[in-house]
Amino acid sequence: MKSKDLRQLVLSKHESGDSIAKFFRDLNGAISYDTVKRWCNMIEKTGAIQLSVPPGPPRFIRTKQVIEKVKNRLKCKKKVSSRILAHELSISRTSVRRILRNDLQYHAYKMRVVPLLKDEHKAKRKRFSN
Template sequence: MKSKEIQELVLRLYNDGCGGNEIHKSLRGLISKRTIFYWLKSIKATGTIQLQGPPGCPMLVRSKGLIQKVKHRLSNKKPISARSLAKKLNVSPM
């Protein structure tokens, strides 16, 4: 099952009057209890399961175009530091 389908199933079971433990038993361990109770908390607060993006820093952007630009700049005879190159290309130095 896809995550969206599981979320809809949990929402339907909750609206039918099932509790968190009953939902976990009916799903036979497909989703952890912690996740189910997190979703139920979201349902009680907003009426739906609204998942946020992953926590932490955003992913690094590695496109073919950017990789080619970096390779081209590094192939020059004049050495350049990674930090200054990142500033020039307006990207993260990591």
């Protein structure tokens, strides 16, 4: 259930005259007792449940402007590490990783140095293993 649906349910139960404990049990742990109690106090004071701030922590870093900065930086020079990118933009490495993975759908990689083997090296390796 969404928060809006839960608020409507609490509002209707409060209007029908049920006690806080009863519709907390009816909700079966979907929201806490303290939240139900706080919402009931809001209904008694204002007549509705109005949440002043959206739930969850505020978004400071992963904003559209920062995502655009990362995107533009990658257009200039494609091969750049997330550590260097974070240092240049003055944000944390984990935030850069989240932007790259979740917002821009890029995947991290690590350059691997593969030895350049010639035919004579392969023959030597084969002889040594046998």
